[in-house]
Amino acid sequence: MKLRLEKGRIIERNEEEMAAEVRRLEQSDPPKAAHPPTDAYWQNLIIRTNARIDEATSGKALSLSWAWRVAIPGVFAIVSFLIGVHYYVPGQPDERVTVASVLSTLPSAAIDSLLLDPSQIEPTLSVTEIGGEMFDFSREQIADYLAVNGNTSAAADGLTEKEKDEIFALLETHAGVE
Amino acid sequence: MEPLSDQELIQEVREGKRRAYTELMHRYQERVYWVARRIVGGHEDADDVTQETFVKAFLALGEFRGDSSFFTWLYRIAVNLSLNTIRKRQVLSYLHESELLGRFLPSHDDPSERVEQEETATLLERAIAQLPEKQRAVFVLRYHDELSYEEIAKILKTSIGGLKANYFHALRKVREHLRNEIETGKGPDHRKE
Numbered sequence: 169m170k171l172r173l174e175k176g177r178i179i180e181r182n183e184e185e186m187a188a189e190v191r192r193l194e195q196s197d198p199p200k201a202a203h204p205p206t207d208a209y210w211q212n213l214i215i216r217t218n219a220r221i222d223e224a225t226s227g228k229a230l231s232l233s234w235a236w237r238v239a240i241p242g243v244f245a246i247v248s249f250l251i252g253v254h255y256y257v258p259g260q261p262d263e264r265v266t267v268a269s270v271l272s273t274l275p276s277a278a279i280d281s282l283l284l285d286p287s288q289i290e291p292t293l294s295v296t297e298i299g300g301e302m303f304d305f306s307r308e309q310i311a312d313y314l315a316v317n318g319n320t321s322a323a324a325d326g327l328t329e330k331e332k333d334e335i336f337a338l339l340e341t342h343a344g345v346e
Numbered sequence: 347m348e349p350l351s352d353q354e355l356i357q358e359v360r361e362g363k364r365r366a367y368t369e370l371m372h373r374y375q376e377r378v379y380w381v382a383r384r385i386v387g388g389h390e391d392a393d394d395v396t397q398e399t400f401v402k403a404f405l406a407l408g409e410f411r412g413d414s415s416f417f418t419w420l421y422r423i424a425v426n427l428s429l430n431t432i433r434k435r436q437v438l439s440y441l442h443e444s445e446l447l448g449r450f451l452p453s454h455d456d457p458s459e460r461v462e463q464e465e466t467a468t469l470l471e472r473a474i475a476q477l478p479e480k481q482r483a484v485f486v487l488r489y490h491d492e493l494s495y496e497e498i499a500k501i502l503k504t505s506i507g508g509l510k511a512n513y514f515h516a517l518r519k520v521r522e523h524l525r526n527e528i529e530t531g532k533g534p535d536h537r538k539e
Contacts, residue, residue: 183510186517187489193524194470203389205379213379214371217397218364221404 352416359407371400374417377491378424384486385428387475395431399424414500422501425487429479473523481516488513 205213327335350358350369358366378399383392402423403410410419474482480502487498488509495506502509 183514183517186514186521190470190489190517190521190524193521193528194468196469196528205389210375213375213393213396214368217371217375217400218368220397220401221367224401224405 353412356407356410356412356416359404367400367404370416374420375400377417378420381421381486381491382424382428384471384474384490385425385479385482386431387471391431391435392428395424395427398427402427418497418500421487422503425483425501429483432479432482469524469527470520472527473520476523477516477519481512481519484509484512485516485520489517 350366352370352373355366355370359370375396379392379396382395382399383389386392386395399420403420406423410416474485477485483502484498487493487501488495493501495509498509499506
C-alpha cells in the first residue's frame with residue numbers, strides 16, 4: 169500500500185515536471201501563431217448555430233430523422249423476419265402428405281379415369297376451370313377409389329396416426345374390409 | 347441582477363425559450379471551440395464540431411438528467427464529435443491513398459491549404475497532432491483545460507488509472523516532439539527566417 173502511494177507520488181511529480189517543461193518549450197513559439205478567431209466570428213457562430221438548430225428541428229428534418237432512425241430499420245426488420253419465417257422455419261416437414269400427393273402416387277391411367285368421370289366435369293367448363301377442380305373430390309370418392317385401385321400402404325407412410333385411422337375407417341366402411 | 351444558473355437556463359429552454367439557449371451558447375462556445383480545435387487540429391473542423399455540438403445538445407436536452415454539470419455533458423459531446431472527425435478524416439485519407447478508390451472520390455485536400463495549415467499551426471498543435479486520438483483528448487482536457495482526472499473520467503467515460511497512463515504517455519511524446527522540432531530548427535526560429 170505504502171509502496172503504491174510512493175509510486176503514485178513519483179508519477180505525479182514526473183507528470184508535473186514534464187508538463188512544466190512542455191509549457192516552457194511551448195513558450196518559445198509566438199502566441200500569435202495560434203490565430204484565435206475574432207469577436208465577429210463568435211457572434212456569427214451563434215447565428216449560424218441557431219440556423220442549424222432551426223433546420224434540424226424543422227418538420228422535414230424531423231421526419232427524415234424519424235425515417236432514418238425508426239421507419240427504415242423497422243421495415244427492414246419486418247421484411248427480414250418474413251423472409252426468415254418463409255425460408256427457415258424449423259420443424260416444418262418439407263413434404264406434407266396431401267390428397268394431391270396421394271393421388272400422384274397412383275397410375276396415370278387411374279387418374280385419367282377420375283378426370284374423365286362425367287359426374288365430376290361439366291361439359292361447359294374451360295381448361296382452367298377443370299384445372300382448378302382437378303383434385304376437388306369428396307373424401308368418400310377418394311376412399312372408394314383408393315379401396316379399389318390405390319397403393320394404400322405407400323400412401324399411409326407419410327400420414328399421421330389420426331389421418332390413417334380416418335382413412336382406414338373410411339376404407340373399411342366403403343370396401344367392407346374386416 | 348444575478349445571472350441565471352445553467353440549470354435555470356436549461357429549464358427555460360425546456361419551456362420553449364430559445365433565447366435561454368443562446369445564452370448557454372454564449373457561455374460555452376469558446377471553450378467548446380478550443381477543445382475541438384486542439385483535438386481536430388484545424389479551424390474549419392473545429393467550427394463545424396462546435397456548431398454540431400450545440401445542435402446535438404439542443405436536440406438531446408430532454409435527456410439531460412443533470413447527473414453531471416451541463417458543461418461536462420457538453421464537453422462529452424464535443425470530444426466525441428472531435429474524435430469522430432479525426433476518424434472520418436483518417437478513413438478518407440486512407441481511401442484517397444488507395445489508387446483505385448481515390449479516383450472515385452472528390453478531392454478532399456487542397457495541398458496549398460494543408461501547407462498553410464501546417465505553417466500556421468503552433469509548435470504545440472503540431473505535437474498534439476502526432477498523438478493517438480485517446481491520448482490527444484486526454485492531453486487537451488488535462489493540459490489545456492486543467493480538468494481533474496475525475497472530470498475527465500466523466501467526460502470520456504473511462505477509468506482514472508487509464509487516464510493517468512494516457513496523459514503520462516502523451517506528455518512524454520509531446521515533450522520529445524517539441525525538443526526535436528526546436529533542436530532540428532523546425533520550430534518558431536526556423537519559421538521566422
